[in-house]
Amino acid sequence: MRKFNVTVNGKSYVVDVEEVSDGASVTPVVTTVAQSAPAAKPVAGEGTPVKAPMPGLILGLAHKDGDAVKKNDKIIVLEAMKMENDINAPADGVITYVVKKGDNVETGAVLAYIK
Secondary structure, eight states: OEEEEEEETTEEEEEEEEEEEOSSOEEEEEEEEEEOOOOOOOOTTSSEEEEOSSOEEEEEESSOTTOEEOTTOEEEEEEETTEEEEEEOSSSEEEEESOOTTOEEOTTOEEEEEO
16 A cells, blocks of 8 residues: 555645556555645735736745745746746735745735735
């Protein structure tokens, strides 16, 4: 039995997979699916949301959660169409990220909040 973390439509699941052999081949069989507990994320209204201007891949976070940032500071690097795009803070405040490095995001997705 092997465990895998699988993300489908932005929801994370823990999947147990059992290998079953019929002699000639090995067939994986999903035996358990449980939704993972979502990470604690800020809710709407907890500061100024920073939204993705385009779909892409989060390449990096320029600060740590709880860091103070100034308006126009680079806070996220987003790869879109093989180009790196800096996402800047829209206001002064303390940043709380909603995404992590390696996440794929859609246009308009909240990436962080600045409070």
